[in-house]
Amino acid sequence: MADYEKQVMIVGVDESEHSTYALQWTLDRFFAPYAPNCPFKLFIVHAKPSPTSLVGLAGPGAADVLPIVEADLRKIAARLLENAKQLCASKLVTDVVLKVEEGDARNVLCEAVERHHASMLVVGSHGYGAIKRTVLGSVSDYCAHHAHCTVMIVKKPKTKH
Numbered sequence: 376m377a378d379y380e381k382q383v384m385i386v387g388v389d390e391s392e393h394s395t396y397a398l399q400w401t402l403d404r405f406f407a408p409y410a411p412n413c414p415f416k417l418f419i420v421h422a423k424p425s426p427t428s429l430v431g432l433a434g435p436g437a438a439d440v441l442p443i444v445e446a447d448l449r450k451i452a453a454r455l456l457e458n459a460k461q462l463c464a465s466k467l468v469t470d471v472v473l474k475v476e477e478g479d480a481r482n483v484l485c486e487a488v489e490r491h492h493a494s495m496l497v498v499g500s501h502g503y504g505a506i507k508r509t510v511l512g513s514v515s516d517y518c519a520h521h522a523h524c525t526v527m528i529v530k531k532p533k534t535k536h
Contacts, residue, residue, distance in 0.1 A: 381416040381470070383493040387484045388421050388455055389516070396497030397529035398459060402466045410467035417471040418491055419459045422483035423452045481517040488522045496522050500530040 386401050388394045398419065406413045426444040456473040463471045476483040488496050500513045515528045 381414055382495070383418060383491045384415040384497065385418045385484065385487050385491065385493045386493045386497045387480060387499075387518075388419055388459055389480065390451060390455060391499065391501060393499035393501050393529075393531050395458070395462075395499075396531040397497055398462060399432050399529075400529045401469055401497045402463065406463075406468045407466040411469055413468065413470065415470075415495075417463070417468060418474060418487065418493070419456070419463075419471060420474045420476060420484060420487045421452050421455050422480035423448050423475050423477050424475055424479070428479075466477055481521070482513045484514070484518050485522045494523050495525045495527060497527045497529060500528050 384401070384405065386398050388398055389471045405415060406417065426441045426448060445453070456475065460471070460473060463469070474487070478489065484496060484498065496518055498518055500515050501513075515526070517526065519526045
């Protein structure tokens with residue numbers, strides 16, 4: 376792309392099929408048709424939880440478990456980014472940056488938008504109902520209200536049985 380800087384698009388990924396679908400959907404509509412001259416630079420961001428947020432600080436054996444949990448979280452992150460990289464390569468998308476940031480997905484994605492001056496953030500929708508969304512919180516809802524860019528929430532169609 377000539378003399379101008381490409382716009383940045385961030386796609387948040389986690390280990391869910393909804394996340395994979397959102398990445399695939401984004402690649403098919405915004406990148407693959409224009410590859411290799413796409414007008415966007417793609418950042419794929421995975422928010423890795425901290426081991427202490429999963430284990431907690433309570434209990435006498437927590438310190439022994441933390442390194443094991445950390446190793447598992449690193450393996451999950453590496454696998455996610457490798458799968459994302461392969462998906463991008465299969466669509467001939469080469470202008471991509473893969474990142475793992477530690478923290479809560481809501482904060483990590485909104486901070487990534489600010490840091491990279493993104494014009495669009497794409498997240499998948501888990502399709503939670505109102506009660507589950509209230510209890511667990513919704514990353515997509517939070518980002519839609521707090522990210523300083525366009526937020527696209529990609530919902531995976533329900534499969535027919």
